[in-house]
Amino acid sequence: MDSFYEALSDVVVRVKDKDSVLLMGDFNARIGNRTEGYEKVMGKFGEDMEANRNGKQLLDFCASMGLVITNSFFKHKNIHRYTWEGRGTRSVIDYIITDQEFRKAVRDTRVFRGFFDDTDHYLICSEIGIVRPKVQEFISHITNYYVTSKTAPKLAKKHQNWQKSTVMGKKQHKNCFSVTYHVDTPGQYIAKEL
Structure with missing residues (x-):
């Protein structure tokens, strides 16, 4: 050579x-x-x-x-x-x-x-041509919610696409805790923030 x-x-x-x-x-x-x-x-x-x-x-x-x-x-x-x-x-x-x-x-x-x-x-x-890496694209929205023992089963049943990722810890309120959820499409949830 x-x-x-x-x-x-x-x-x-x-x-x-x-x-x-x-x-x-x-x-x-x-x-x-x-x-x-x-x-x-x-x-x-x-x-x-x-x-x-x-x-x-x-x-x-x-x-x-x-x-x-x-x-x-x-x-x-x-x-x-x-x-x-x-x-x-x-x-x-x-x-x-x-x-x-x-x-x-x-x-x-x-x-x-x-x-x-x-x-x-x-x-x-x-x-x-432009080559884009094959990455699974989805929009995630991370929000902290205070979920009571009454609303948690309803939310879990209604929004089965939610994935519980972390429990932030118990709060001072009785029967109330903070949970972080990943939601595939923002705006498709009903949750009561306390």
Whole structure:
């Protein structure tokens, strides 16, 4: 592995511990479309050719770092796949690369032609959806109530979605104590506060 990939791997290792990795640019590498041994790194829609030396280096680097080359996961017409055109030839040498976890957010990667006049490279873009962590969402409302021995059974029966979390302690009033309840939907309770 040359000095470029050694330096890049140092950066990826530092970033990957804290955040998602997103690499974009001209890697001057042709990865082809042969996925044997690189199934986690690339999809089946790469350029129709064998990987060149730089492409193999890029594939090995991505495999060692747990990265994914997003260009190869989405089927497009050739004009939306080739990132470079010059000297009578065209190829895919520009890539958008991310870690395997962030790959789930990438909805598409493709080339857009006609944006730049002063380069032989085309604009490559990824459509990225926002990934929200799967957290059970519910609104909880925590309130302290003074419940008498007469109202407690009625409240418990009427509001079975209440969860008794803590008893705050007995109060001075006879047959009266303080209880904290978690209520899923605020405003759906009737309680007599003393």
